[in-house]
Amino acid sequence: MLKGDRLAVARLISMIEDDAPQARAILSAIYPHTGRAHIVGITGPAGSGKSTITQELIREYRKRGLTVGVVAIDPSSSITGGAILGDRIRMLRMQSDPGVFIRSMATRGNLGGLTKSTRDVVRVLDASGKDVVIIETVGVGQDEVDIAKTAQTIVLVNMPGMGDDVQTIKAGILEIADILVINKADMPGVEELANNLRQMLSLSKPSPGGWKVPIKKTIATTGEGISELVDEIQKHKEYLYNSGEIANRAKSSIESEMILLLQEAVRNYGLIALQYPEVRDLIAKVVNRELEPRAAASTLLNFICSKLSSRS
Incomplete structure (x- = not known):
């Protein structure tokens, strides 16, 4: 190539x-x-x-x-x-x-x-x-x-x-x-x-x-x-x-791409996390109005980070 x-x-x-x-x-x-x-x-x-x-x-x-x-x-x-x-x-x-x-x-x-x-x-x-x-x-x-x-x-x-x-x-x-x-x-x-x-x-x-x-x-x-x-x-x-200006545009482009890649990675890890009982319980609490969605998302993020940390 x-x-x-x-x-x-x-x-x-x-x-x-x-x-x-x-x-x-x-x-x-x-x-x-x-x-x-x-x-x-x-x-x-x-x-x-x-x-x-x-x-x-x-x-x-x-x-x-x-x-x-x-x-x-x-x-x-x-x-x-x-x-x-x-x-x-x-x-x-x-x-x-x-x-x-x-x-x-x-x-x-x-x-x-x-x-x-x-x-x-x-x-x-x-x-x-x-x-x-x-x-x-x-x-x-x-x-x-x-x-x-x-x-x-x-x-x-x-x-x-x-x-x-x-x-x-x-x-x-x-x-x-x-x-x-x-x-x-x-x-x-x-x-x-x-x-x-x-x-x-x-x-x-x-x-x-x-x-x-x-x-x-x-x-x-x-x-x-x-x-x-x-x-x-x-x-x-x-x-x-x-x-x-070429350097500024390159920096902006890379920042944008890294954010998009990070969003995609978090989304993929989130989909995997749905298999865990703890996450299913978290979703049930939101459905039952025991927990607000933003708070649940924050808890989910912490859960994903803890799993990634334990792998490393």
Whole structure:
């Protein structure tokens, strides 16, 4: 995988998605080889053209001699639980390029626009030598904030003609954007949307390092504006490193991930603890109104800690 072998990359990602026992050890081994790729998040409301923009970004990066990995997050199928593979189908012609690796992943019920294993999959693509890793989120709207804790440059895509522009912008989580894109800029209402965006940006809190969020216009179906968008992403990357903001974002990202992993571990230990008679008695006391749920949860946490302590 470290040599960029596509089959090895695909197999490792499948192991991560399946929570295979050996995946954790491999992730530990490759972690020192990560941190070289620039992570770009593409987010925004459904129907705004995120997939087409992602496809054109791949094309432009390859023109510039850079290798690209893509993690395309799709909604889970209510029937099979798998991903709706529209993104991979649309980008299929890019897959034959050895400098491109695209993986479509199902949310599997996760909120926030990403999947539980997104960060680990990004690390695999990073360690395999990709210069740029693009994460295209599912497009769920206001809940879609996980990308802010994962990507280094966040591109928020909007389009005119989606009804109430201000409400659309709100649902598009304007607060986390590093670059704003108005896609389908050949449609009516572009300038009105651009003015609304500028007004909302004027009310936003300034970036710590002085980055001013630009508004770029694209027509992704023709490739218009994509080269300029890549230039803007590069400018933001340079700003991150020149200002030192890259270190702050990395720290925030790791803190967020560790909290999520800790929550998952506590939840798993809690499920195991339900087998103990003491915990079943605790639940019975809550059911019988003898104990308040918060107090019971605190007791359960102490119980879990005592069990872990006795193991060590």
